[in-house]
Amino acid sequence: MNAIHSKPFTDAIRARGLTKSFDGTRVLNGIDLTVPTGSLVALLGPNGSGKTTTVRVLTTLLPPDGGTATVAGHDVTREGAAVRAAIGLTSQQATVDELLTGRENLELFAGLCHLGRRQARRRADELLERFDLTAAAGRRAGAYSGGMRRRLDLAASMVAAPPILFLDEPTTGLDPRSRAELWAVIRELLASGTTILLTTQYLEEADQLADRVVVIDAGRVAADDSPAALKRQVGAERLVLRLSRAEDLAPATAALSAIDHAAVAAAGPRGLPPADPGLRPDPVSRELTLAVQDADHLRRALDALHHAGVAVEHVELRTPTLDDVFFELTAVAA
Structure with a gap:
């Protein structure tokens, strides 16, 4: 819908070494991120x-302190208007006007x-149908259910048919x-x-939607891979025991x-003794989750509980x- 979308790009989003601080506290500490065109990254x-x-x-709402980033082939610092023309954004808070109807919002x-007015009506009709x-x-919109308001908000972000959302x-x-229902809409947009x-x-x-998952902790990328590959990295099966x-x-x-x-490397919660990183006790559910490597390991774990008199x-x-x-x-292990 907008010619500014047409700049060619292989990676829809690409960031290298992004940093950002607030009041002296580092929030982003060298974020590297790549989102290939046509993919969904979580x-x-x-x-x-x-x-x-x-x-x-x-999305150009905040300037980075350091690093570089391009969205749709445009630099987020130097070409902010071009970036904004190529994207849609649905934030945590809905942006629709609850006093207007769904059609009026769109x-x-x-x-x-x-x-133009005629084109706006036609586009609103298309989006109302697409988002049910x-x-x-x-x-x-104020009378809509939570799910309907989120679908309307998502429809509003797609008015200009941006290539990146x-x-x-x-x-x-x-x-x-x-x-x-919203997952179904997201899958349709991706398709x-x-x-x-x-x-x-x-x-x-x-797990359901993403081609790749990027895990961020303390402003750094801790992992970046497909859901299946990340689960393989964790490796062992999990033994869940309810005491x-x-x-x-x-x-x-x-x-x-x-x-x-x-x-023995990590402290258990609520005063429990130190625990293996693959061992997670939950005092609320009375459950222990243990990473087990093989059948012999499983046998030794159950024997250890038996000898400790644990039912x-x-x-x-x-x-x-x-x-x-x-x-x-x-x-954040529980």
Whole structure:
């Protein structure tokens, strides 16, 4: 829709060595990021890790202190107007006007994108149909459900048909059904050729949608690979043990940490004894999660619990998930 989109680029987003500080505190500490054209990359990290700051720098809302970044082939510092013309942004807070109808919101955004009145109406109709909002087009956005408001917000970001879309935690606060509906919309956008950088607090969301996952911790990239490759790096299967008594967590943690594979390196939560990095006790659920290398390791772990007099209520063996990757790569292990 806009000729400024036409500058050729191989990587839709490319950042090298991005830094940013606030009041003397370094928030971005040398971020390197590449998002190939036509892909969806998920940005994961604990609260305060720098995800949203990265998005704000890449969308020209914040200037970087150092490093370089291009979006759609345009430098975010020197060519801000060209970057903004090539992107759509859905932030954590909806930007639609709740006093206007869904149609009026989209026509307003179309006007801001310099579309004529007739073209704005036509574009609004297209987006209302695409995002399954036609039946609610005449209702005020304030009367929409949370999922409908998020779809309207996403539709507004697509008024100018940008080739690159930034989604900053778009499903936060949505119920599971609304989240699944928005996932379907995101998949459709990706299939149509839109490049997407997604930040999310839902690991399942990244696993379901992303071609690649970039984990950020303390302003640095801790990992960058496909979901499957990251789970392979974690390696071992997980043994999940639910204990009969919460008071057995401490002796169980000590017993499992003592078997010969474990390097005692991390402190357990709530006063529990030190634990192996692959061993996660949860006092609330009475569960212990242990990375097991092979059948012999599994046998030794169960023998250790038996000799410690620990009663186990439930045993489950499962393959690694992105949750395991997240816990291993960041400092938020529960």
